[in-house]
Amino acid sequence: MMTKEKKINIFIVDDNKIFSIALKAQIETSFIKKPIKVYSFETGEACMKKFKEEEPQLVILDYHLNSNIPDAADGIKVLDWIKKKNSETNVIMLTSDDHIDIAVKSFKHGASDYVVKTETQFKKINYSLLNLFKMIEAKVEARRYKYIITGLGIGFALFVAGIIVIHIFRPSLLILPN
Amino acid sequence: MIQSESEKKIENVCDLSYLSETMSGKKKLIKEMMDVFLQQIPEELQSINDAIIKTDYPTIKNFAHTMKSSVSIMGVSVLKPILEEMEDLGAKATDMEKIKQLNQKLNLICKQGIEEIEREKHNYI
Numbered sequence: 355m356m357t358k359e360k361k362i363n364i365f366i367v368d369d370n371k372i373f374s375i376a377l378k379a380q381i382e383t384s385f386i387k388k389p390i391k392v393y394s395f396e397t398g399e400a401c402m403k404k405f406k407e408e409e410p411q412l413v414i415l416d417y418h419l420n421s422n423i424p425d426a427a428d429g430i431k432v433l434d435w436i437k438k439k440n441s442e443t444n445v446i447m448l449t450s451d452d453h454i455d456i457a458v459k460s461f462k463h464g465a466s467d468y469v470v471k472t473e474t475q476f477k478k479i480n481y482s483l484l485n486l487f488k489m490i491e492a493k494v495e496a497r498r499y500k501y502i503i504t505g506l507g508i509g510f511a512l513f514v515a516g517i518i519v520i521h522i523f524r525p526s527l528l529i530l531p532n
Numbered sequence: 533m534i535q536s537e538s539e540k541k542i543e544n545v546c547d548l549s550y551l552s553e554t555m556s557g558k559k560k561l562i563k564e565m566m567d568v569f570l571q572q573i574p575e576e577l578q579s580i581n582d583a584i585i586k587t588d589y590p591t592i593k594n595f596a597h598t599m600k601s602s603v604s605i606m607g608v609s610v611l612k613p614i615l616e617e618m619e620d621l622g623a624k625a626t627d628m629e630k631i632k633q634l635n636q637k638l639n640l641i642c643k644q645g646i647e648e649i650e651r652e653k654h655n656y657i
Contacts, residue, residue: 376605418598421598
């Protein structure tokens with residue numbers, strides 16, 4: 355049975371325009387067959403304005419967001435905003451700093467993954483995305499099986515109820531001929 | 533023939549193979565990235581230059597940090613240690629003289645990188 359894949363919205367939040375464009379292009383090229391739409395934002399504030407409308411399943415979020423706008427919220431604050439709006443949204447934290455304390459902080463605040471910006475950054479992000487898509491597909495399948503089992507359960511319950519009702523009001527219908 | 537230190541150029545500072553691989557060889561995308569690079573890098577350099585004049589260590593740190601990502605897309609790996617050191621000194625708010633020296637190298641290498649990208653751009657039209 356073919357099911358139509360639901361569109362997956364992905365947000366990129368990074369104040370570096372070159373990096374954002376490269377990442378967006380890279381994702382769209384790598385997952386060309388997937389029903390994804392990628393949005394880019396320079397700040398967490400701009401991201402949150404669109405958050406409710408687009409309901410992204412994934413946000414790729416830079417830890418440092420204050421190079422162009424010094425007062426812009428940092429990645430952890432934005433992560434908290436995202437989780438408050440929708441705790442199910444997956445967030446991949448990105449940073450150029452390979453410090454364990456940033457990784458730990460990110461995971462503590464609910465990030466699903468943490469990627470250091472190195473030469474292999476795009477491969478690592480792709481790998482994270484692959485896992486995310488598998489998880490989304492698994493959730494969809496699980497939900498489908500849940501509906502099937504619930505349907506079967508209800509069907510069976512109705513069948514048993516029917517037998518009981520017949521047994522009470524028309525027991526002769528249930529007597530098997532010799 | 534004796535060359536002065538400032539006249540010696542490092543061999544090509546940009547390595548476009550990384551960009552090409554990332555963009556799956558798509559010329560239109562590569563050219564777009566080059567255009568953004570040519571616009572963004574001078575702005576970032578100017579921000580650092582201005583921050584040095586104002587002795588604004590946090591801004592130096594922030595832009596040195598940002599530039600690491602920008603230059604890495606074009607494979608300018610020679611800038612990584614320079615930017616890391618600038619970022620570190622910016623974070624510690626110390627040794628402005630050293631920052632100025634590093635900034636000179638940064639500007640020189642970026643200038644060469646920009647020239648290289650300007651030349652290469654024609655191959656991606």
